[in-house]
Amino acid sequence: MKKITFLLTLLAMVVCNVRSAFADDAKWTDKGIATFGEAITSLDNLNDGFYVLRNVGRKTFVRAEGEALKLKPAVKSTNFNDFKNFFQGNTDVAYVFYLKKSATGGKYTIQGKTGNYFPNSTRKDESLSLNATEYEYTIEHIGGSSFGLKSDTYYLDGKAYNGDYLEGTVVSYGEKLPNREDSNGAYELYPVTLNTLCTVNFKYTVKNHVVFAASKKALPNTAPSADNYPCLTITGYNKDVITEGGDVVVNCTMTLPFEVSSIESPKYYAIKMHTGNRMLVADKANSEVACYDVSTSLTELPDENQWAFIGTDALESFKLYNKATKKYLKSSGSGTIATLVDEAEASTFHVMATERKEMTNGFCISNGSYYLNYQEPEGSNKPGVYGYGLPDQGSTCTIFTPASFPLNYASDWVYVPEGAIGGKVYLETAGNRTALKDAYNAVKNNANPTEEEINTLVTINKAIETSGASKVTFKEGYYRLVNRKDHNFLHIVEGNNIMNTQKAKDKAVGSVVYFKSAGEEGKYNLMIEGMYLGTVGKSTNIALGNEGSKGTYSVVLPEGNYITKIQEISTENEKDYHYLHVNGGNAVGWEASEGAPASHWYVVPATDIEVDMKTVEGKSYATAYLPFAVSSVEGAEAYTGALNATKDQLDMTKVESVPANQGVVLVGTGNKATLTIGEATANIASNDLVGTNTKVTVNDANRASYLVFGKNKDNASEVGFFKPSATVASIPANKAYLNASAFGAIVMNFGGSVTGVNTVVLGENGANAPVYDLSGRRVVAPVKGGVYIQNGKKFIK
Structure with a gap:
C-alpha cells in the first residue's frame, strides 16, 4: 500500500474502518440481537418489529450485503435451538x-x-x-x-446452485403462492429484539506487557x-457476564519465531514485512533500509538481507543489526525512511x-511511539521501512531463517527422480x-544447522547454478512421468481406461509411457499399455483408447530445470486447460502456470520393468505379456510355447x-526378474501363449475360454496352464495365458522334461499375484498347510 502522508494515511484508515459503504439506519446502529423467538405460524402474530427471514427450501437466511439481498447458510441445521444459539447475542x-x-x-x-x-x-x-x-408486500400463509x-x-424465491446450505440471492419468480411449505418460495419469520451494544476493550498482556489492544462491540x-x-496463546481472562463496557485483561504467552541474541554471537534472520515477499534490505550506498521483494529460493541469502535482534528480551528492548553493513536500524518516524547508523544512534x-x-507467526516491531511499517511513498521510488501508527498489514513482520533460502533452492533439484x-x-x-542430497539433509534435519553445513549446501547450489543446462535431448521412446507435486508416477488404473498417480511404480509396466512421434517435431502420441491417451477436457479424466481416439501432444521441455509440461494440442x-495435470490423484486437463506444480512432470527414461516371481519347489515362475519389446532378461529365462499336435x-x-x-x-530361482526395454532380436516362429495388457474379468460365462498359469494343487512341484477355478475373478494385466483347450490342463515340455498336471486352485485372484503371511510380510515360498493372503483374501496352501 502506498502512503502519501501520515495525515492522509489516518484519513484513509478511518474510511477503511467503516464497515459498510451505506450508513446504517438509527434503529440498527450500535445494536445487537438480544432475543430470538420461534417462527410465527399465523398472520395474527405478525406485529410491527424486527425479524430474521429464512428461506425454507434453500435452508439459508436473508442478509443485506450493502443493498443486495443475499441468502447465507448462517446455520447448517434445521433445528430452532441451533438458530437461537447462533443469532441470540450476535452483533451482525x-x-x-x-x-x-x-x-x-394487509400489506407490509x-x-x-441501511x-x-x-x-x-x-x-x-x-x-x-x-x-x-x-414498497408494500403482501404476506400470505402457506402452512405451518x-x-x-x-x-x-x-x-419472492431463493436462487442458488442445487443443494442445501449454499449461498444464493433473493429473486422474484412465481406468480402464484407456493403450494409447499418447504419450497424455495417459502419464508419463515423469526421475531427478534435488539439492544444497544457496549464497548469491551481487550488488553492482551504478556508478562505485564500489553502487547495488543482490541475493542469489540458486545451486548x-x-x-x-x-x-x-x-x-x-490465551491463558485466561475474566469471562463473567458484562453489564456495561469496560476493560478486560487477556493474559497470554507469546511464542515468537525468532530469538534475541548478543552482538558477540548474533543469530540472523530475514525479516518480511507486509504481504508477498517484501523483505528488509540494507541499502549500503544510501545508508537506508529498503524493503524489496526477495525470492525465498536462492543459492544463499545475501548478508544485506540478514538481521539480528540484539538484546536480552524481545518484550522489553532490542536493536536491529545488519550483517553486511555492521550497522543498526534507526527509525525516524512517519514519512521518513529508516536509516543505518552506529549503535549509539540506533532505535x-x-x-x-x-x-x-x-498472518500466521506475524508480529510487529514498535519503538513505543510507532511501528516499523512497509511503505512506498508517492513519487519517492523508495519502498522501504517507515514509521506508522497502527499494527496493520504493512506493520506485520514474519521471519525466515537464512538456511531456508538455500534449502528451497536445493529442493528444486533434490526431489527430482534419478535420471x-x-x-x-x-x-x-x-x-x-x-553430495547434494547429503548436504541438503544435513541442513534440513538440523533445527540449528552449523555455518559449515549451510556453507557446504551453498557451495553445491552455486556449482549447480553456474554449471549450465543439461544437453540431454528428448526423442521418441519409452519414459516414466513423475508428478512434481505429489512425486508419484503416472500409472494406468487397473481395470479402467483412465490414469492416476501411484507410489513406488518405478519398475511397473503400467507406468511406462511411449512417446510416439506424430510426424512433426515436438509432437507426440502418448501410449500406456498399448492404448493411446485421448483428447483432453478441462478438469475431466483423460481416457485411454484405440488409435481412432488418440490425442496429439506437445512436450515443453525443461530449460535449465527438470520441469516438463505436456499439452494436448489436437x-x-x-x-x-489441456495440460496433463493431477487432481485428486487422477490425470485430468488443467492449466500449467508456475503455480500449478500438479501440471509439471519429471520425465525419466524407462529402461526396464520388474516381474514378481512365484517359487514352486526351488524354482520361481511367472508369465509376462508386454506392450513393448524386451531386449534381455535378468534373473530368469524366458520361454515361448507351442502346442503339440494333440493340444495337450x-x-x-x-x-x-x-x-x-x-x-x-x-x-528362475529368485523372487524377481528384470526385463530390459529394447529391441528384440529373437525370431519367434510359433507361440500359442497369448495375453492381455489390461485386466480381463473372468466369470462363469467366459471361464471355460481360458487356461491360466498356476500349480497343481495335488502336487506342489507341478506347474502348468489350467482352467480357472471359481475363485479366480480376473486375469491381471500383462499376464500370458492360453486359449481354451479340450483338456482341463496343459503340461509344459522343457526339452523333454514335462511338468505333470491335475486340477488346480489358484491363489484366488490370479496365479502370479504376491502372497503374504498374516503379519503382512511377503512370502516367496508358502509352506503347505499354512494360512496366507493373496489379492486381499485368505487361503490355505
Whole structure:
C-alpha cells in the first residue's frame, strides 16, 4: 500500500474502518440481537418489529450485503435451538429486517439495516436489492411456519446452485403462492429484539506487557469473548457476564519465531514485512533500509538481507543489526525512511502483536511511539521501512531463517527422480547428486544447522547454478512421468481406461509411457499399455483408447530445470486447460502456470520393468505379456510355447529377447526378474501363449475360454496352464495365458522334461499375484498347510 502522508494515511484508515459503504439506519446502529423467538405460524402474530427471514427450501437466511439481498447458510441445521444459539447475542444485524404493517392494512414494508426497503419486483428471476421506496408486500400463509412474500406480480424465491446450505440471492419468480411449505418460495419469520451494544476493550498482556489492544462491540448481559491473534496463546481472562463496557485483561504467552541474541554471537534472520515477499534490505550506498521483494529460493541469502535482534528480551528492548553493513536500524518516524547508523544512534524496539489474524507467526516491531511499517511513498521510488501508527498489514513482520533460502533452492533439484531429463550439467556427474542430497539433509534435519553445513549446501547450489543446462535431448521412446507435486508416477488404473498417480511404480509396466512421434517435431502420441491417451477436457479424466481416439501432444521441455509440461494440442476448445495435470490423484486437463506444480512432470527414461516371481519347489515362475519389446532378461529365462499336435502339451522354447505382445513364461530361482526395454532380436516362429495388457474379468460365462498359469494343487512341484477355478475373478494385466483347450490342463515340455498336471486352485485372484503371511510380510515360498493372503483374501496352501 502506498502512503502519501501520515495525515492522509489516518484519513484513509478511518474510511477503511467503516464497515459498510451505506450508513446504517438509527434503529440498527450500535445494536445487537438480544432475543430470538420461534417462527410465527399465523398472520395474527405478525406485529410491527424486527425479524430474521429464512428461506425454507434453500435452508439459508436473508442478509443485506450493502443493498443486495443475499441468502447465507448462517446455520447448517434445521433445528430452532441451533438458530437461537447462533443469532441470540450476535452483533451482525445485517440479518435483521423491520416489518411494519401498512396503515391501509394487509400489506407490509420490509426495511433493512441501511434504512432502505424490499423493492417491487417487475421482472421474473430478478435479483433483488434494497431501495429507498417504501414498497408494500403482501404476506400470505402457506402452512405451518411458511409464508409467501409477494410484490405486485411476483412472489419472492431463493436462487442458488442445487443443494442445501449454499449461498444464493433473493429473486422474484412465481406468480402464484407456493403450494409447499418447504419450497424455495417459502419464508419463515423469526421475531427478534435488539439492544444497544457496549464497548469491551481487550488488553492482551504478556508478562505485564500489553502487547495488543482490541475493542469489540458486545451486548450487555453477555460473556466477553476474546479473539485469537498470531503468536499469542490465551491463558485466561475474566469471562463473567458484562453489564456495561469496560476493560478486560487477556493474559497470554507469546511464542515468537525468532530469538534475541548478543552482538558477540548474533543469530540472523530475514525479516518480511507486509504481504508477498517484501523483505528488509540494507541499502549500503544510501545508508537506508529498503524493503524489496526477495525470492525465498536462492543459492544463499545475501548478508544485506540478514538481521539480528540484539538484546536480552524481545518484550522489553532490542536493536536491529545488519550483517553486511555492521550497522543498526534507526527509525525516524512517519514519512521518513529508516536509516543505518552506529549503535549509539540506533532505535530501541520491543515486539507487539499484529491485528492481522490471518498472518500466521506475524508480529510487529514498535519503538513505543510507532511501528516499523512497509511503505512506498508517492513519487519517492523508495519502498522501504517507515514509521506508522497502527499494527496493520504493512506493520506485520514474519521471519525466515537464512538456511531456508538455500534449502528451497536445493529442493528444486533434490526431489527430482534419478535420471530425469533436463536440469544442470553439474548433476549429471557421478556422485554430485548424492553430495547434494547429503548436504541438503544435513541442513534440513538440523533445527540449528552449523555455518559449515549451510556453507557446504551453498557451495553445491552455486556449482549447480553456474554449471549450465543439461544437453540431454528428448526423442521418441519409452519414459516414466513423475508428478512434481505429489512425486508419484503416472500409472494406468487397473481395470479402467483412465490414469492416476501411484507410489513406488518405478519398475511397473503400467507406468511406462511411449512417446510416439506424430510426424512433426515436438509432437507426440502418448501410449500406456498399448492404448493411446485421448483428447483432453478441462478438469475431466483423460481416457485411454484405440488409435481412432488418440490425442496429439506437445512436450515443453525443461530449460535449465527438470520441469516438463505436456499439452494436448489436437483440439482447440479451452486449449490452455489441456495440460496433463493431477487432481485428486487422477490425470485430468488443467492449466500449467508456475503455480500449478500438479501440471509439471519429471520425465525419466524407462529402461526396464520388474516381474514378481512365484517359487514352486526351488524354482520361481511367472508369465509376462508386454506392450513393448524386451531386449534381455535378468534373473530368469524366458520361454515361448507351442502346442503339440494333440493340444495337450506346450513345447517350450527359450528366447533371449521378446517382441512386443508375445506371451512368455519366466523361469528362475529368485523372487524377481528384470526385463530390459529394447529391441528384440529373437525370431519367434510359433507361440500359442497369448495375453492381455489390461485386466480381463473372468466369470462363469467366459471361464471355460481360458487356461491360466498356476500349480497343481495335488502336487506342489507341478506347474502348468489350467482352467480357472471359481475363485479366480480376473486375469491381471500383462499376464500370458492360453486359449481354451479340450483338456482341463496343459503340461509344459522343457526339452523333454514335462511338468505333470491335475486340477488346480489358484491363489484366488490370479496365479502370479504376491502372497503374504498374516503379519503382512511377503512370502516367496508358502509352506503347505499354512494360512496366507493373496489379492486381499485368505487361503490355505
